[in-house]
Amino acid sequence: MAMARHKGDHEARRRDVSAAVWRVLASHGFGGLTLRAVATEMGATTGLLTHYFPSKKDLIEHALTLLDEHRMADRPTEFPDGLAGLRAMLLEILPLTEQAVTSNRIWVGSWDAALANPELAAGHAVRYRRSRERIRTQVVAAQQLDELPPSDPDDTATALLSFVLGLIVQTLLDQAAFPAGQQIRLLDQRLAELARTIQ
Amino acid sequence: MAMARHKGDHEARRRDVSAAVWRVLASHGFGGLTLRAVATEMGATTGLLTHYFPSKKDLIEHALTLLDEHRMADRPTEFPDGLAGLRAMLLEILPLTEQAVTSNRIWVGSWDAALANPELAAGHAVRYRRSRERIRTQVVAAQQLDELPPSDPDDTATALLSFVLGLIVQTLLDQAAFPAGQQIRLLDQRLAELARTIQ
DNA sequence: ACATTCGCGTAACAGATGTTTTGTTAATTG
DNA sequence: CAATTAACAAAACATCTGTTACGCGAATGT
Missing domain, CATH: 1.10.357.10 (Tetracycline Repressor, domain 2)
Known part of the structure; x- marks a missing residue:
C-alpha cells in the first residue's frame, strides 16, 4: 500500500514517535511497552521505529528525555x-x-x-x-x-x-x-x- | 538427577514459591519477574511452579497477598x-x-x-x-x-x-x-x- | 531522464516467555 | 506387595520480543 511520505524533518518525526511512546507508557506502563505496541499506537510498523532509533533503549531514553524537557518547558x-x-x-x-x-x-x-x-x-x-x-x-x-x-x-x-x-x-x-x-x-x-x- | 521429594504439605510449598517470587521482585522488579527466574531462584524448574500455580497471574496474586499478610503479621x-x-x-x-x-x-x-x-x-x-x-x-x-x-x-x-x-x-x-x-x-x-x- | 538516497512496509530471525505435555520417581493407599 | 497418585524434571510448544535484512516507491539531486 502506498503510504503518504512525510518529507518533514527528521527530528519532528522522532518527536511523533516519542509521543506514541508516552501514550503507550501512560496506558500500559513499562511492562507493556513493546515496539509493536508503539508502532500500532501511531499506525505504523516496527520498521519505522528502527529507522529513527537503532534500539529500544535509545527509543525509551529519547522519549523520557523529551518528557523531562517537555515538563520543564511547560512550567x-x-x-x-x-x-x-x-x-x-x-x-x-x-x-x-x-x-x-x-x-x-x-x-x-x-x-x-x-x-x-x-x-x-x-x-x-x-x-x-x-x-x-x-x-x-x-x-x-x-x-x-x-x-x-x-x-x-x-x-x-x-x-x-x-x-x-x-x-x-x-x-x-x-x-x-x-x-x-x-x-x-x-x-x-x-x-x-x-x-x-x-x- | 534424583531430587529429594518434599512430602511437606502443599501450602508450605506455595509459601516457599512465594518467597522466591519476593526475592526476584526485590532484586529485578516486576519487569524481571519470569517463571524461569523464580524457578532458578529456588533451584527448581518451571514444572514445579505450574504444579502449584496454574498461571503466572495466580502466582503473583498469591505472592502479593501473602506479602501483605506477612507485613501485617510482623507489625x-x-x-x-x-x-x-x-x-x-x-x-x-x-x-x-x-x-x-x-x-x-x-x-x-x-x-x-x-x-x-x-x-x-x-x-x-x-x-x-x-x-x-x-x-x-x-x-x-x-x-x-x-x-x-x-x-x-x-x-x-x-x-x-x-x-x-x-x-x-x-x-x-x-x-x-x-x-x-x-x-x-x-x-x-x-x-x-x-x-x-x-x- | 537517470541515479541515488530516503522513508518505511514486509518479513525473517533468534531468543525469551508462559503454558502444556510427557515421563520418572517416590510416597501413599488398598 | 501391587496400584495409584503426588511431586517434580525435561522438553516441546506457540507466542511474543527486539533486531536485522530486504525491497520498493517516492523524493531529490545531477
Whole structure:
C-alpha cells in the first residue's frame, strides 16, 4: 500500500514517535511497552521505529528525555519569591490536569525499572535531589519574607517533596478520591500548617 | 538427577514459591519477574511452579497477598493510643530495616503494574484507603488526649500517609541519602510540627 | 531522464516467555 | 506387595520480543 511520505524533518518525526511512546507508557506502563505496541499506537510498523532509533533503549531514553524537557518547558522557569511561589511550584508537580496525570503516571511507573537498575536509580536520585534543591530555594525565600517561620530548609524541602510525591501516588491509584480541588486543598492546608507552626 | 521429594504439605510449598517470587521482585522488579527466574531462584524448574500455580497471574496474586499478610503479621495489631502510637504505626511503614526496604521496594515496583491494570489498581486503592483509616484512628485518639490540636482527621491522615509514601520513594531511590536515623528524624519533625500547629 | 538516497512496509530471525505435555520417581493407599 | 497418585524434571510448544535484512516507491539531486 502506498503510504503518504512525510518529507518533514527528521527530528519532528522522532518527536511523533516519542509521543506514541508516552501514550503507550501512560496506558500500559513499562511492562507493556513493546515496539509493536508503539508502532500500532501511531499506525505504523516496527520498521519505522528502527529507522529513527537503532534500539529500544535509545527509543525509551529519547522519549523520557523529551518528557523531562517537555515538563520543564511547560512550567515557569521562575516562580515569584515567597510562599505563593512555593505553592505554584508544588502545584505544577501534582496531577491536576489530564496532561499532568499522564506524565506523573509515567514517572511513577519508571520507579520499578529504576529500582532494578542502579544506573536508572542514580538518574532519579539526581532528579529528586534537584527538586528538593529548587523547593529549598523557595522555602528560604519565604522565610526571609517572614511568610514561613525559620526551620532547616533542607528538611522542610524534603518533607514537602515527600508530601507531594505521596499525594501523587495516592491520587493516581484512586483518582476518584482525589480530584484536583481535593489535592489543592490538601496542599494549601499543608502550607498553612507550615506557616502557622510555632518555632 | 534424583531430587529429594518434599512430602511437606502443599501450602508450605506455595509459601516457599512465594518467597522466591519476593526475592526476584526485590532484586529485578516486576519487569524481571519470569517463571524461569523464580524457578532458578529456588533451584527448581518451571514444572514445579505450574504444579502449584496454574498461571503466572495466580502466582503473583498469591505472592502479593501473602506479602501483605506477612507485613501485617510482623507489625503489632494494636498500637498504644495517642501520638506515640501514631509514631510507632508510621515507623512500621518506613524502610528502616533491610526487611522493610525489600518489602517496600516490591510495593513501589507494583505501582507500575497496578496503574496499567484497573483490577490491581482497585486493590491498591482499597489498601491505601485502609491505611488512611488506621492512621485516622490514631490521629483522633491523639487529639482526644490533647496531644494534637483539632483538625479534620481525614485530611491529616491523608497528609501523613502522603508524607510517608513520598519519603519511602525518595529513600529507596537514594538510600545513602536517607539512612534510618534520617527518616526517623524527619518523621519526628513532621509529627512535632503537627503537634505545635496553632489551630 | 537517470541515479541515488530516503522513508518505511514486509518479513525473517533468534531468543525469551508462559503454558502444556510427557515421563520418572517416590510416597501413599488398598 | 501391587496400584495409584503426588511431586517434580525435561522438553516441546506457540507466542511474543527486539533486531536485522530486504525491497520498493517516492523524493531529490545531477
